Amino acid sequence: MLVPLCGKTPDLLWLEERGNDVVGVELSEIAVVAFFEENDIEYEKIDGQLRHYRAIDRSLSLYCGDYFEFRGESFDAHYDRGALVAMPPDLRPHYAKHTTSLLTRDAAQLVITVEYDQGVCAGPPYSIDADEATMHWPRLRRHAWVDDTENAPPKFLEAGLEKLHEVVWLADED
Ligand SMILES: C[S@@+](CC[C@H](N)C(=O)[O-])C[C@H]1O[C@@H](n2cnc3c(N)ncnc32)[C@H](O)[C@@H]1O
Numbered sequence: 001m002l003v004p005l006c007g008k009t010p011d012l013l014w015l016e017e018r019g020n021d022v023v024g025v026e027l028s029e030i031a032v033v034a035f036f037e038e039n040d041i042e043y044e045k046i047d048g049q050l051r052h053y054r055a056i057d058r059s060l061s062l063y064c065g066d067y068f069e070f071r072g073e074s075f076d077a078h079y080d081r082g083a084l085v086a087m088p089p090d091l092r093p094h095y096a097k098h099t100t101s102l103l104t105r106d107a108a109q110l111v112i113t114v115e116y117d118q119g120v121c122a123g124p125p126y127s128i129d130a131d132e133a134t135m136h137w138p139r140l141r142r143h144a145w146v147d148d149t150e151n152a153p154p155k156f157l158e159a160g161l162e163k164l165h166e167v168v169w170l171a172d173e174d
Pocket of ligand 1: 004005006007025027028031065066067068082083086
């Protein structure tokens with residue numbers, strides 16, 4: 001399972017505990033090392049174009065470097081939270097295309113976006129509407145839509161934002 005721009009999210013553990021072989025890609029070495037150390041996971045470092053941090057006893061690998069330089073196998077699953085929404089509008093098509101190039105044609109996808117009025121405040125995280133989400137990944141279908149205003153970034157609430165929704169997308173199986 002490919003997890004772009006993973007940071008040190010505990011979602012990596014959750015995904016691996018459910019039987020996925022998880023591969024994250026993250027720019028910040030501090031975040032990568034913190035992920036393993038804070039979770040007491042032993043790892044080895046393998047040099048390459050992107051430095052590879054591989055857990056010794058678990059199916060968890062993090063590559064440290066620029067995601068746009070990451071080349072890997074064809075992943076058959078993709079988890080995206082805090083990644084598409086972190087990219088400014090002009091980079092999102094490139095980001096989505098690069099991600100698609102790393103996935104099998106019928107890969108499972110779980111993508112989490114946010115929707116809010118960008119007239120009130122500006123991202124990141126950026127608001128992604130349904131047309132844009134399905135333009136990047138046409139097999140995505142809206143699975144859930146949850147009021148997450150209480151967890152909106154404080155700068156959004158201070159700017160007067162009254163509603164923010166988290167949207168969960170799943171790819172249709174072919
Ligand atoms: C908003 S955080 C989200 C982290 C994680 N997905 C989560 O949900 O908590 C975005 C992360 O993307 C990383 N990032 C930004 N640009 C990147 C790039 N070009 N390549 C790899 N990681 C990048 C940042 O260092 C940061 O950790």
